[in-house]
Amino acid sequence: MGSILRSEDMSLVQLTMQREAAHDTVASFGNLGLIQFKDLSADLNAFQRQYANDIKRCDELERILRYFEKQLKDSEIKRAVVPLFEGEEPATNTGDLFALETEFEEKEKELLQLNSNLEQMTLEKNKSEELTYVIKQGEAIFSNGQDEELPGNVDSGNGSSDYLVDDNSSLANSARSGGLGYVTGVIPQSKIPTFVLLIYRVTRGNMIPRFSEIPEKLFDQKSGTLIEKSVFTVFFGAQRAREMIKKICESLGANIHEYPSQDVISAQRRLNQKINELEQTINTTELRRNDILTEVSTHFESWKRKIAVEKAVYNALNMMDYKIPGSVIAEGWVPSKHLETIRYKLSEARLSSGAQIESYMEELRTDEVPPTFFETNKFTACFQDIVNAYGVPRYKEVNPAVFAIISFPFLFAVMFGDWGHGIILALFGLSVIVFENKLYKMAEESEMFGMIFHGRYILFMMGLFSIFTGLIYNDVFGLSLGIFGQSGYTFHHDASGRNVGTFSGDTYVFGVDPAWYGTSNKLLFYNSLKMKTSVIFGVVQMSLGIILAGVNMIYFGHYFDFVVEFIPELLLLWCSFGYMCVLIVVKWCRSWTEGVNRSPILGGVPAILPTMTDFFLRFTTLEQPRVFGTPSNSHVVPAVEGTNEQLRLQQVLLAIFAISIPVLLIPKPVYDHYFHKKHHHVDHSQHTHLQDDDIMGTGDVNHADTIVSVNDVHKATNHGEQVEESPFSEKMIKQLIHTIEFVLGVVSNTASYLRLWALSLAHAQLSEVFWDMTIKLLLTNENAIAEFLAKSGIGLVVIWAVWFVLTIGVLLLMESLSAFLHALRLHWVEFQNKFFAGDGHLFQPFHISSIIKAAEKENRED
Known part of the structure; x- marks a missing residue:
């Protein structure tokens, strides 16, 4: 309980090691997650740090990994799911990084070459397939046959379909004799209306388009996907229109193919042979690429973790001091109870790295505020x-x-x-706890369910x-x-x-009596019960908060604050709403009827809220029926009547409440002003005395202790000077604000619990x-x-x-x-x-598993 009630004791340690042992030492500490390194190279930018080039290497490897990941997604090859650190040591060494660099570069180079070859071969195969369909349409036109798939006229997009219509034999004869020029090719079907409109305007209507739909989807170089295409042949009269039509084809992504003028059958045979050869080569290339990607998918997660670990280790190494040749100095916060573990790991890492010089750890004295660390489950x-x-x-x-x-x-x-x-x-909640192992992956993937x-x-x-x-x-x-x-x-x-x-007369055993259900005054009963219990819970919890403030004051040695802040604050709460809670409990515990005739005692059934109102506003008389005290037949009891115990108690409590306000307001700023002024004078004298002793060489203090003492005095003196600059009026105003806030908070916070x-x-x-x-x-x-x-x-x-x-x-x-x-x-x-x-x-130790989980979470979000 000690480690969760208050933060663990933290120690600032300095680690000195040989450079050869630094990497293994940091990696070993990363597996433990028990040290938070301080940045001793904060004066250097990212490019000036010791391991800046190694960080760049890790960034390059991460870039290649992203390329591999994209290739895996495109090929739909699933990555092997490897549990965190299963079958491998998370901390790698420098040799692993060099091996990964060589392997990554070879695989990336081969994949780039294979992808480039595949792209070229696919493009070449696509062009050959397009040419086969061009030849088929050409045969339909130039062999004096009629193609059933030819659509005839195509709307130009301007609402007119009055194109020149002729049979294929006439077009073929005109093209052979040189009377008509023609351009053949393949165009995406979605671009046909635009294509017809443009060439219609370029040729001023002197053109005859012919289109034939290709039955299968073909590869499109621009989009990189398979799309629907059609073969086109455009006949035109003026030969100067040829270049303009070609430019229109290029702008719309249409491919132009030359129809073979002679030996069409041989050309078709050569095309089919070429397509078969390309298909075989493409299949072989794809098999090789899939083999590489399958190997990559098997090791992808482990590679990614190794690189993340190496990058994290180098980032930690960049925070260390390398001013001493051949040595590395690191500083960090460690839970005091784990100091021996850190010392053991330091020695173990030195042996595993082969370093000759012993690594050692030293605790440092510091005025820095340690990080907060709680061991939780x-x-x-x-x-x-x-x-x-x-x-x-x-x-x-x-x-x-x-x-x-x-x-x-x-x-x-x-x-x-x-x-x-x-x-x-x-x-x-119990179901989620029982099946937490099965639901863990779902929680990582869904942010909403992750919170639940x-x-x-x-x-x-x-x-x-x-x-x-x-x-x-x-x-x-x-x-x-x-x-x-x-x-x-x-x-x-x-x-x-x-x-x-x-x-x-027989009280219901546990809870509210079920007889209240369905009654006409049920809501009034529950209102009274729940409102009063809410106030009691609020006062109890706020009292606990004030008591914990007093516990903190005693723990930190602020005894004066305990007297002038804790005691008056607690009295302010207990003498007001604490007294109200006592009235509520006493009223609950007493019977306010006598027998069947229900005759009242103590002047009638008391009302708590009017009683508390009179507590502050009419403190000389008690006009409400009393909750406790000697019975009275009068509802109005003079203040001097000796039998009125409740009134006298209320007056005492109100007096304590009133006295507590100036006690909370005045002593603390006066004490702080006087104490810090005197403390600054004493510190300045001690500082001067230490400087004189150091100059004269006197005293029995060693040099290291003297330096620490002088530094402490410097910090204390500087702190005193900063406080001295704050005038007394400002301290008084701050305490006045705190007093007003607390007194009003006694009311507002209690009301908030309603x-x-x-x-x-x-x-x-x-x-x-x-x-x-x-x-x-x-x-x-x-x-x-x-x-x-x-x-x-x-x-x-x-x-x-x-x-x-x-x-x-x-x-x-x-x-x-x-x-x-x-x-x-x-x-x-x-x-x-x-x-x-x-x-x-918070204490944020260098922990490799946390770094990897954060990287995996970021990758899922991307």
């Missing part, structure tokens, strides 16, 4: 993250997460109190506490059940015919409304159709489904989220502001 980590989301605890201050483990789910349950909903919530998965223990705890508070409220899905015995009330009809309940009452009532009322407007409405409806649906079971199934959807969607999702956020606010603002500074910085 799967259960406590989620509560710690809730606290850290608001602010990281200051080093060695009390950790609010310890108390949030109980208080957070409890306050949630006070607002969510329904043991039926609590069972569902607890079962859901990380908070699975919170959900389970909130469900358990909701079951408890639901039993206290006797509330299950908007109903009340007598599961703990018989009711303490008996009902009978009075003279007016009303059904009135009479208390039998959200426990409001949300609890809202949840209960929604549950009751959903039940009454669905299942109860069907069962109590005397309509014949409703009775038939209810008796047949069809209506019950449908109406139960509606009720269940409303329960899950509104009460278990929306209401639970609302209660969660309000519980979060009560802890962050009302509780933690009493003692929590939250200005610390």
Whole structure:
């Protein structure tokens, strides 16, 4: 518990090692995750650091990996899934990096060459296939035949289809005699309307287009995909239009092919042979590329992790000091209890690296504030993250997460109190806990489910506490059940015919008596109960916060603050709303009726709120019925009456409340001003004395201790000078603001806890409304159709489904989220502001597994 109640003891260590041992040492520390390195080369930019070139090498390897990843996606070859560090050592050495560089360069070069060859061969094959279709259309035209697939006229896009129409034999004869020119090729079908329109305008209508759809999709060089294409032949009269038509074809991505004028059959045969050879070569090339990519997919994850590890190791090495030739100096924060482990790993890494000079570790004295470190597990980590989301605890201050483990789910349950909903919530949380290994991958891939998965223990705890508070409220899905015995009330009809309940004297065993369900004054009863319990819970939690502030003051040795801040703050709360809580409890514990005639005692049944109003505004008299004290027949009791114990107690408490305000306001700024002024004078004298001793060579202090002492005095003196610059008026104003904020916060923070009452009532009322407007409405409806649906079971199934959807969607999702956020606010603002500074910085050790998980998460997001 010590490691989670307060931060672990942290030590600043200096590591000195031989350069040959630095890499293995850092990698070994990365597997432990127990040291946070300090940047000793902060004065250097990224290009001036020792291992800048090695970082560039890692970046280049990552670039090649991204190329491999793209090739794997394009080829649809799945990467082998390798669990983190399974079958391999995560920390690599420099030799591994050189081997990876050579292997990566060879594979990338071969893949680039294979892809280039495939692209060229595919393009050549595509052109050959296009030419075969051009020859087929040419045969249809120039062999005096009629092609059934030829569409004849093609609309130019200007609303006219009045092109020159002639038969193929006439066109062929005109082309052979030189009367008509023609251009043949292949064009994407989507570009045909534009193509026709442009050549129509270029030739001024003197053209005849012929198109034939290609039955299979062909490769398109621009888009890199297979698209639908058509063969075209354009006949034209003016030979000067040939170049303009070719330019139009180039602009629209059409490929021009020359129709062979002689020996068409031989040309077709040569084309078919060429296509077969290209197909065989393409298949062989693709097989070789797939073999390489399959090998890459097998090692891809391990390569990626090795590179990430190496890059992280070099980044850590770049933070070290290399001013001493052949040596490396590193500094970092280590949990004090793990110092021996670090020392052992330091020696072990030196032996494994073959370094001749022993590596050693030394603890340093420092005035720096250490990082905050709590050892958490799967259960406590989620509560710690809730606290850290608001602010990281200051080093060695009390950790609010310890108390949030109980208080957070409890306050949630006070607002969510329904043991039926609590069972569902607890079962859901328990299911995620039981199947956490199977759901881990899903949680990593989905950010929304990842938050639920990380908070699975919170959900389970909130469900358990909701079951408890639901039993206290006797509330299950908007109903009340007598599961703990018989009711303490008996009902009978009075003279007016009303059904009135009479208390039998036997209190219901546990929770609220089920007799209150359905009564006309049920809401008034629950209002009073939940409002008062909310105030009690608020005062108790705020009191705990103030007590923890006092514990912090004692721990850090701020005894004066304990007297002038902790004591008056606690008295301010306890003498006001603390007294109110006492009145509530006393009123609950006393019987305010005597026998059947219900005669009042102590002047009648007291009202708490008017009593507290009179506590501040009418402190000389007690006009309200008393909660405790000697009975009186008068409602107004003079202040001088000796039998009025309650009035005298209230006057004493009010006097303490009034005295605590100036005690909280005045002493602290006066003490701080006087103490720091005197402290600055003493430090300056000590500084001068140390300088004189150092110059004269006197004293029994060694040189290292003298340097440390002088540095400490310098820092203390500088700090004193900074505080001295702050005038007394400014300190007084700050303390005045703190005093006003706390006094007003006693009221506002207590009132803020009334959200426990409001949300609890809202949840209960929604549950009751959903039940009454669905299942109860069907069962109590005397309509014949409703009775038939209810008796047949069809209506019950449908109406139960509606009720269940409303329960899950509104009460278990929306209401639970609302209660969660309000519980979060009560802890962050009302509780933690009493003692929590939250200005610390987390211990972030160099941990290889964390680095790899972060890299994998970033890769999934990309």
